[in-house]
Amino acid sequence: METANRYYQLANRDIVYMKYILEAHEGLTMMSTIDGKRGIVRVNYPVCFAQEVDSMMAALGREIQVTEVTEAGEPCSKQ
Numbered sequence: 155m156e157t158a159n160r161y162y163q164l165a166n167r168d169i170v171y172m173k174y175i176l177e178a179h180e181g182l183t184m185m186s187t188i189d190g191k192r193g194i195v196r197v198n199y200p201v202c203f204a205q206e207v208d209s210m211m212a213a214l215g216r217e218i219q220v221t222e223v224t225e226a227g228e229p230c231s232k233q
Contacts, residue, residue: 156201161223161230162211166193168218175214182206194227 164172169187172195176183182203188194199207214220222230 157198158201158204159225160197160199160207160211161188161225161227162195162197163221163223163227164193164195164218166190168220169193169195171218172214172220176210179210182210188225189227192227194223196225 162172169190173185176185176197183197183199186196186198188196197207197211211220211222224230
């Protein structure tokens with residue numbers, strides 16, 4: 155199964171909350187903390203679930219501040 159990664163930056167106090175929400179949707183994503191001090195996390199998911207991940211991240215973005223970034227933590231521009 156082909157997978158993809160997305161990187162996000164959020165307040166480090168929100169990392170546990172985001173992990174809890176993502177794990178509640180078992181099998182959809184796996185989240186890893188890349189840099190806890192900077193609040194950078196990686197979300198790995200099967201490519202076939204990209205739309206569901208988009209929806210979930212949009213919903214989370216209404217609750218906490220979540221910004222998609224590059225692997226290095228730089229701002230990510232969406233085309």
